[in-house]
Amino acid sequence: MQPVADRDVELFRRGISPTSKCLIGLSVACALVALDGRRQWTETARAELQRGLAPIQQLVALPWRSGEQSLQYLTLQQDLLRRVDQLEAENDRLRIEARNIDLLQQENSVLRQLQDLPTEGLALRRAVQLVQRGRDGASQRFLINAGSLEGLRPGLALVAPDGVVGQVIAVDAHSAQVALLSDQGQATPVQIARNSLRAVLVGEGLPNRASLRFLANNADVKPGDQLLTSGLDGVYPPGMPVATVLTVERDSQSDFAIVACRPSAATETRRHFVVVEPSAPAPADGPAP
């Protein structure tokens, strides 16, 4: 038992008790959670603090990236040579396809002009690299190493060679936040490649999980169907691979089918992406003479 005088002095010396501090901390935390995303100043504060942390995050990721690169250097030479052969063959094939695509685009452009339609295309903005992956279960988001000073703005699309990745939702000076297709509530207008049936792909908040919403129970959709962007939202260029249908459940009690899908882009293994935007429609000059 401490002497009374000591207890009194200790009471004053201690200041606020841990329980009071905890209650104050919890109250402020609750207020921040409630206000986050709903007030401009919380977004500004987050952006400012994120700006300070971004270089540190890149620095922290550096040893891991270097480790990965070192492992890559240790890959057997034969594997590398085989891969070079494969890539050269792939490159030749792509060159030929690119020539065909150029011809098709020219032809398409002429046909659209003939039909008085706007010319749609794809404007590449810049290649970007993944900096940090979001860890909140429902938040399928990540941070990339380019921001407003590199020409990025909210609404731009992020794509990879294997398909659409997601959408830029917030930008800072040198970094930007991207919501993946699988992010909770992220909606993407799509169409089924097989029959052009239009639908909306909505993220489930889990890695590589999305579903088609509001698709009638008798809609013509089946497992294995490829989904492409319809381009109707003006965010994603039309015709890009989005996802593959995994399962289709038709319940007679429900008006809508439950269609589970897997996004096409391998976001878990890929680090480099390209930011694109649908190019502005070229003014139609009217039918060619």
Added chain:
Amino acid sequence: MNTLSNPDRRGRRHGGSGLLVTLSVVVAFFIDLAPLPASLDLIRPDLTLLVLLFWSTRTYSPANVGTSWFAGLFKDIAMLTPLGLHAGVYCLGSWGGLMLRRRLEQLPLATEMVLVFVLLVLTFALQWSVGHLIDDRPLVEAELLSPLLGTLLWPLVRVLLAPLEQRLLPSSASD
């Protein structure tokens, strides 16, 4: 020991050691930021919380609820989680640790690990519940392994931080 007779009880005279405590939290924070495959990310134990728990349960540690709150806020910014989510959880976890201070040091390691497991499960449940309330966050079964792995890491955290803890001890206590 009369705590008043020892002005070093809260580590205020150990400026350098206090800095070491902060540094240990920062290092744990950086390790938490290190990129891992998404499948491993789900079960990754929260090392920052473990280190904060360790310091909050140590008698001579200067780390307190405020330290944990700010560490949590930085975690929210870095992890793109709602502002205040980690701050609140760390604050509560640290408070739980403070309530167990001294008692925990006298318990055998196994009992200590059980208590740490309970604290980690509670903080995980709180974090998931708030996330679920905010944006309907689904529960991924693999995530449930995170508190368990955190508990298994506890002895390692203790061993790694013990030298720093020794530096916090006032000369009268360490003698």
